[in-house]
Amino acid sequence: MQIQTTDTLIIGGGLAGERCAIEAAIAGHDVTLLSLVPPRRSHSCAAQGGMQAALGNCVKAEGDDPSWHFLDTVRGSDWGADQEVATIFAEEAPIAVRELAHWGVPWTRVRPGKNTYFIKGKKVEIDEPEEKAGLIMHRDFGGTAKWRACYASAGTGHAVLYAVDGEVVRLGVKVLDRMEAVSLIHEAGRCWGAVVRCLRTGRLSTWLSKATVIATGGHGRIYGRYTTNATINEGSGAVLALDTGIVPLGNMEAVQFHPTGLVPSGILVTEGCRGDGGYLLDREGKRFMLEAEPEKQELASRDVVSRHMMDQIKRGRGVESPSGAHLWLDLRHLGEKHLRTKLREVWDICRDFNGINPAMDLIPVRPIQHYSMGGVRVNKDGEAYGMRGLFAVGEAACWDLHGFNRLGGNSLAETVVAGRIVGRRVAEFTAATSLAVDTKIATAFLVDAEKRLQSWLDRPSTGANVYQIRDAMGEIMNRKVGVFRNGSELEQALMELETEREKIARVGLRCRAPGSNPELAAALRIEGMLKLALITTRAALERTESRGAHCRTDHPTRDDARWLNRTLARWPQDAKSPVLSYEPVGLIDLPPGDRGYGQSLQRPMEQSIETYNTDVPAAMRRHGALPTSEAMGTRMRWGAWRSHEKRPIQPERNE
């Protein structure tokens, strides 16, 4: 049996994993990074529009600071975020962006003098002052008080990923691509590495490590083809954690739908389009967001814009097409020059996939699954609940910066900011521990994985096929666990998913080819993906309120008296269904209020914030939170946001 050892094992080669690897490698540890694909092909490269960091460099960003960023993030999350995590994040984002500049990211820079922008449908000329010349420029994104998104044309994720991967190569981090972790090696609440399947040869091996990091990205593919996510975003990391039976997943019902998925392919069209002044139009060419959100218009948060769009479609104001109704994204007024430079990737996508020219044609768009706010629940150091030595970071984790709705540009920022912070903790943890593990444990997990593989190979080559189950899951999730949800559809979805899960036992395996065997690889993932779908649906059914992206038409009120909490889902070994529990969202500084956009039905908290906060540390420990290197609350900036709260926040309108 092949047993390999390393100090720090990182599962996932996107930005979060690579940034983490850099910290561990700088600290002198032997780092091994496993990735499904060569790291530069990770889904981080698909982030187009920008990365939020409060540098305050251009005129429309004047006066910006981390406490504004904190405020926007917590409001965007509909108060589901952990406010201490949001504080740490907002404070470190500017450093992370500047570090990336140091590593070579060609950030778009401030051009002094007259610049022309489109703001709320009007062409505006603004003089950028000479003293800001050449600093990192910002663009507008949804749900923010200031222009804050730093960007490199419309290829921000790509440029950041290439710079970070350059550092990984420079540091000589060992990267093994086409490797998939299939289970974690653990005993008595301590993780010791993973069993890994090679996607070149199909062979299994075991990796023992002092610290193990899950950085596998999101799980949008539980929505089948109804997602902007890459084909590799199947939630393998969340499943690894879930399969321990100990580590919980947080807020799996919090699923973001991006307003502008291209029809019919589902490819993302960046929020930067609306940030730079693009319009959303109904079938008659009317800007429906003007009426729906007079203040923020097209730039309300993503959950809000997606709901207004689905509402238009439901009311018959969409454009019919063979692949369903859609709306239009209008960029024509931005002009060809702007489209071919600042939104160049959008130009290419329109040309390549729809054969259209966005300077002359309208772009067909529709909301589509985009981001998983939920994931492996970790404390602020990134360490998983209930499992020493296991960390999670980036979209795979529920750290929990995003609560029930993530702001555009905060995911790219999270990957590198959390990568730095969690990476430091991982390095400290690795330094303070030794690889004191009995290899018998590793053998036991390897034998289990071999049995699982063999049980698939022993199946007949007839019967249902794994792709049918995957497609059925996607249809159920898209139709019944989408932008609008209600109790009866969620119950139906649960039953239908359960039926699909039972069908797995009758699935055959047609392919016996040696090597990676693509059908076997899909078969090995399907049960875990169905578990994630079931948890998402169950958690959505139980949460009888509307918060952020979780919108229950039968429970339209945000209920802070009952639901100001985070869902935790565990799947005990051999259990038929998940076990849900609820922990507080974290320490609260900014009190729950109105977001300034979207619906405003609220049932207020019944207890005082002081009372709520008193119980937070103990409650989180009860739910499995491990001790952090600094005590909970140490990084809170109590009341720092107050200076920005001059205007009383009032509901724009009532529904």
Next chain:
Amino acid sequence: MSPQVIQLETPRTLSFEIFRFNPEEPDVKPRMQTFLLEEMPFMTLYLALNRIREEQDPSLQFDFACRSAICGSCGMIVNGRPRLACSTLTKELPNRIQLQPLPVFKLIGDLSVDTGIWFRGMAERVESWIHENAPFDPTSREERMDNDLAQAIYEGERCIECGCCIAGCGVANVNPDFLGAAGLNRIARFMRDSRDSRQDEDWFNVVSDENGVFGCVGLMGCHDVCPKGLPLLEQYAYLRRKMLSARLSGA
């Protein structure tokens, strides 16, 4: 409201001739295998290949990740020309579609090749990272940069390492050490970057032999096949100019 009615012509039946070989099954010889598939609206090679695998032959190997022409996973030879499969619409192709793996790279199986190892090797050879002038100072503001320079760097940064230029290069097909367009473009990207401390003389050894810019024989297949439309001709001209002037100034 009147739903827009789309008149579909009788769909074509496409004939896919696909290269098959699995190195884990060395006894089975490489061959071409034909699959028939009915064309659909907006069908890309991504959709077509997945349908073939899911409905006709579950052992077929190929690579896709983003399926939106930004991750560079799916380079392959389509009717004799290196292309990204995901952004190739079948309606642009004749009824007979021949698919082969990219040459030069190590074959993993069928249409899947190992571009990861090749590009990591390239990154190590050209030291594809900023050689900093001073260590990062987290307390200071970012260094300024003219936006035009940032745009020029970004232009070269847009390479997605799909390998089409390497597969389409007459020199790379016979000289495995040739850096190719992807490698030379990367060098030009760092040479332009004011944050990088390497001087023309430092680059001279990396670039100016038969494995570098002077190995190119000017066929410019790379320029024709680059799916991102990178200005490879300009990048080559820039490198040659820089190397000649470094030589003339006595490097």
